[in-house]
Amino acid sequence: MNQDPRFQGKHYPVNKIIPFSSVDGPGNRTAVFVQGCNFNCRYCHNPETRELCINCGECVKSCPAGALGMQDGLVSFDPAKCVSCDTCIHICKHNASPRIRWMTAEDVHREILKNVPFIRGVSVSGGECTFYPELLHDLAVLCKRDGLGFLLDSNGMYDFSEDPAGLLPVIDGVMLDVKAWSAEDHQRVTGCDNALVRKNIRTLGERGKLFEVRTVVVPELFHVEETIVETARAIRPYLAIARAQKHSEVQDIRYKIIKYRPMGVRKEYQEMCPPEDAYLKQLAELARKEGIRDTIII
Amino acid sequence: MRNISMERVEKTRETMLETVKSPTLTHEQKVATMANLADSLLEVMDLPDGLDELLNQPIDKQCICDLSEGHAPLRPRYIIPDYAKFMKEGSGFLNLEAPKDLFEAINDLLIFYRHVPSVTNFPVYVGALDKLLDPFVQDMDEELAYKLIRLFFINMDRTILDSFSHGNIGPEDTKAGRIILKVIADTKDAVPNMTMKYDEDITPDAFAIECVRAALASAKPSFGNHRMFKSELGEDYVIASCYNGLKYGGGSYTLVRLILGNIAKRAKDTEDFLKNQLPYVMDIQARYMDERIRFIVEESGFFENNFLAKEGFIHRDKFTAMYGLVGLAEAVDILLAKEGHPEWRFGHSDEATRLGIRIMDAIEDFNNHHYNKYCEATGGHFLLHAQVGIASDIGVTPGTRIPIGEEPENLVDQLNILSHFHHYFPSGTGDIFPIDMTVHRNPEYVLDIVKGSFRKNLRYLSFYAADSDVIRITGYLVKKSEIEKLEHGQNVKHDTTALGMGAKHNGHILERKVR
Numbered sequence: 051m052n053q054d055p056r057f058q059g060k061h062y063p064v065n066k067i068i069p070f071s072s073v074d075g076p077g078n079r080t081a082v083f084v085q086g087c088n089f090n091c092r093y094c095h096n097p098e099t100r101e102l103c104i105n106c107g108e109c110v111k112s113c114p115a116g117a118l119g120m121q122d123g124l125v126s127f128d129p130a131k132c133v134s135c136d137t138c139i140h141i142c143k144h145n146a147s148p149r150i151r152w153m154t155a156e157d158v159h160r161e162i163l164k165n166v167p168f169i170r171g172v173s174v175s176g177g178e179c180t181f182y183p184e185l186l187h188d189l190a191v192l193c194k195r196d197g198l199g200f201l202l203d204s205n206g207m208y209d210f211s212e213d214p215a216g217l218l219p220v221i222d223g224v225m226l227d228v229k230a231w232s233a234e235d236h237q238r239v240t241g242c243d244n245a246l247v248r249k250n251i252r253t254l255g256e257r258g259k260l261f262e263v264r265t266v267v268v269p270e271l272f273h274v275e276e277t278i279v280e281t282a283r284a285i286r287p288y289l290a291i292a293r294a295q296k297h298s299e300v301q302d303i304r305y306k307i308i309k310y311r312p313m314g315v316r317k318e319y320q321e322m323c324p325p326e327d328a329y330l331k332q333l334a335e336l337a338r339k340e341g342i343r344d345t346i347i348i
Numbered sequence: 349m350r351n352i353s354m355e356r357v358e359k360t361r362e363t364m365l366e367t368v369k370s371p372t373l374t375h376e377q378k379v380a381t382m383a384n385l386a387d388s389l390l391e392v393m394d395l396p397d398g399l400d401e402l403l404n405q406p407i408d409k410q411c412i413c414d415l416s417e418g419h420a421p422l423r424p425r426y427i428i429p430d431y432a433k434f435m436k437e438g439s440g441f442l443n444l445e446a447p448k449d450l451f452e453a454i455n456d457l458l459i460f461y462r463h464v465p466s467v468t469n470f471p472v473y474v475g476a477l478d479k480l481l482d483p484f485v486q487d488m489d490e491e492l493a494y495k496l497i498r499l500f501f502i503n504m505d506r507t508i509l510d511s512f513s514h515g516n517i518g519p520e521d522t523k524a525g526r527i528i529l530k531v532i533a534d535t536k537d538a539v540p541n542m543t544m545k546y547d548e549d550i551t552p553d554a555f556a557i558e559c560v561r562a563a564l565a566s567a568k569p570s571f572g573n574h575r576m577f578k579s580e581l582g583e584d585y586v587i588a589s590c591y592n593g594l595k596y597g598g599g600s601y602t603l604v605r606l607i608l609g610n611i612a613k614r615a616k617d618t619e620d621f622l623k624n625q626l627p628y629v630m631d632i633q634a635r636y637m638d639e640r641i642r643f644i645v646e647e648s649g650f651f652e653n654n655f656l657a658k659e660g661f662i663h664r665d666k667f668t669a670m671y672g673l674v675g676l677a678e679a680v681d682i683l684l685a686k687e688g689h690p691e692w693r694f695g696h697s698d699e700a701t702r703l704g705i706r707i708m709d710a711i712e713d714f715n716n717h718h719y720n721k722y723c724e725a726t727g728g729h730f731l732l733h734a735q736v737g738i739a740s741d742i743g744v745t746p747g748t749r750i751p752i753g754e755e756p757e758n759l760v761d762q763l764n765i766l767s768h769f770h771h772y773f774p775s776g777t778g779d780i781f782p783i784d785m786t787v788h789r790n791p792e793y794v795l796d797i798v799k800g801s802f803r804k805n806l807r808y809l810s811f812y813a814a815d816s817d818v819i820r821i822t823g824y825l826v827k828k829s830e831i832e833k834l835e836h837g838q839n840v841k842h843d844t845t846a847l848g849m850g851a852k853h854n855g856h857i858l859e860r861k862v863r
Contacts, residue, residue, distance in 0.1 A: 069760045070797070070863070072787045078796035165760050168800030170792075346789055 590823025598666025739850020
């Protein structure tokens with residue numbers, strides 16, 4: 051994918067920057083969403099962030115605001131005209147969005163600075179943010195210089211033990227998705243294996259960089275209770291490391307238990323049922339029994 | 349005293365009889381209304397020429413509004429008694445000794461509140477409640493302390509029948525402060541309004557987070573920028589009524605407001621507004637306030653005869669007056685339209701922000717050059733006040749706020765615009781944000797916004813949960829369920845519920861952008 055001409059000069063596809071977010075990590079943070087993901091989760095609630103635009107031009111015709119155009123075979127986007135009706139992403143057959151901006155780490159950093167001093171940090175999500183480790187590295191360095199916290203929201207498919215981009219020294223931590231515990235279940239949910247996800251729990255835990263693990267609860271799709279218990283057991287050895295840290299955003303390891311909701315999910319996968327609130331409470335209790343103090347249900 | 353026409357007397361008598369027979373007013377509300385009607389027949393002040401044409405107009409033309417203060421003020425509008433002195437010495441007039449424990453302290457305060465007058469006839473300031481009570485809870489069983497303080501707050505809500513009544517806590521973390529936060533989060537009542545005096549260098553984060561949690565449960569406390577108020581008014585400032593910064597042991601004689609949008613309607617263009625129309629109205633308002641103050645100080649006899657002054661709970665020389673204004677947003681939009689730029693709207697363009705600043709600079713400059721000898725507490729000048737509006741306001745945005753429905757998409761843009769305007773108002777301004785439910789799990793989100801805002805010189809911020817029953821109307825709290833009762837013609841205990849109902853229909857306060 052990095053053969054795309056638009057990657058020239060370290061420009062990366064950014065789907066959205068939310069100036070103030072209350073749901074992407076501790077406190078008030080700017081959340082940066084990059085475009086592109088290597089998982090194919092059935093319950094993905096923003097499937098339009100999964101792929102890059104192939105410039106087929108289908109969406110250009112249907113934009114009611116005239117915010118989209120074709121220039122030199124590429125789809126162009128004018129944010130000033132956009133009315134955020136989402137027609138383009140509903141039309142797109144490729145799980146992409148024409149509204150992405152190609153930005154350097156410096157560009158993104160400049161946008162983040164507009165939100166200082168109201169924010170305590172930045173979270174990068176997606177898509178899958180570790181698709182672009184160089185962007186993360188450069189952005190983290192810039193943000194740390196300003197005293198901002200820096201967290202990643204990742205599906206765990208970047209090998210943090212090898213860490214080719216040198217992320218661990220420059221980020222505060224990772225909010226790691228554990229989509230399912232058994233390899234079989236994980237394959238069913240995401241279409242990918244999870245040996246690396248499990249390895250990353252260990253690597254990040256040992257280094258005090260595991261901020262949170264999170265599981266989206268869809269009982270009919272995978273063994274939820276097994277996932278919660280096994281994940282809790284896997285992070286338990288690293289709780290002490292997290293809690294002993296002084297100058298990091300990671301002060302504990304939180305287990306975030308997320309209720310599946312059909313909003314935004316692709317039609318073909320929308321038949322799955324949201325779990326009952328009482329069940330989510332039971333799951334949190336399971337995690338607590340395994341020694342996880344900080345559980346949260348959303 | 350000047351004569352008035354029999355026609356006016358007859359009209360007033362009719363209104364009085366309607367008041368007596370009103371099915372929705374409670375007894376207390378009837379008595380207060382009758383007193384105001386009686387007062388409206390008096391003509392004792394020497395009013396400046398030109399006032400009548402600016403004051404006695406419908407809301408789309410009125411340029412000066414005196415907020416129902418009456419024709420012969422018999423007390424200052426806002427009174428801030430020195431409750432700490434009362435706790436230390438008791439009161440001869442009330443025949444009360446200094447309290448020795450929490451039972452006595454609460455009982456004494458509740459008695460004292462009955463004797464603090466104001467424009468609403470209820471105390472607009474009920475004290476720095478954490479500091480007043482903290483000495484008494486130190487060696488006490490916490491459960492008992494909680495129970496007593498809970499009863500204290502329930503008593504205030506059920507007997508102070510107006511939510512322009514304000515208690516303060518902070519900036520320090522105290523045992524009493526924590527109990528109070530728990531009580532207000534549990535009781536979820538409208539009275540009293542509360543402010544947390546917040547200073548990130550003094551207030552521990554853990555205590556500030558408890559304040560956020562309480563605010564998300566009960567729409568209070570609001571956060572006041574302690575460092576800012578202290579630098580302007582001194583350590584002995586308080587927050588009273590809506591969000592009014594005033595001197596402890598003093599208060600405000602009066603509050604009159606400019607309706608800037610209507611003044612802009614009289615102007616040919618921006619230059620005419622700034623050179624002619626605004627200065628003309630500002631001068632008349634200031635002289636009207638001078639005359640009101642003169643009457644209170646020199647003729648009403650309040651400071652000579654009321655026990656609060658005689659026993660030293662208040663001091664005449666700690667009083668000032670509040671020079672109010674509303675509708676900066678309308679003024680800016682009207683003037684820009686007259687200049688041929690209707691597309692530049694307040695809250696959405698740098699040009700609009702710059703014009704807003706020019707207008708505020710002009711008002712501040714005027715106030716700095718107007719002298720009143722009875723405002724020595726604040727250098728002989730009034731204090732500017734961004735008034736929150738009244739129930740009957742239509743098309744009038746409070747103070748310097750961005751109109752509801754026109755808030756910028758991103759909160760950061762709204763805060764950056766507000767940061768240009770809060771500093772003008774030592775006697776109060778503030779903005780209000782309904783907060784999405786998800787923040788219950790991340791109260792640090794709100795605290796980060798408060799910290800950043802105060803670093804950027806914002807003065808006063810209020811938050812409430814979007815789904816809360818008790819909400820902040822403009823500067824005071826009302827329960828949505830109480831508004832509904834009133835809409836169905838039932839009696840409600842707080843007179844401010846009627847104001848909230850007006851603001852709901854005329855000011856669209858339920859439609860604020862959720863953050």
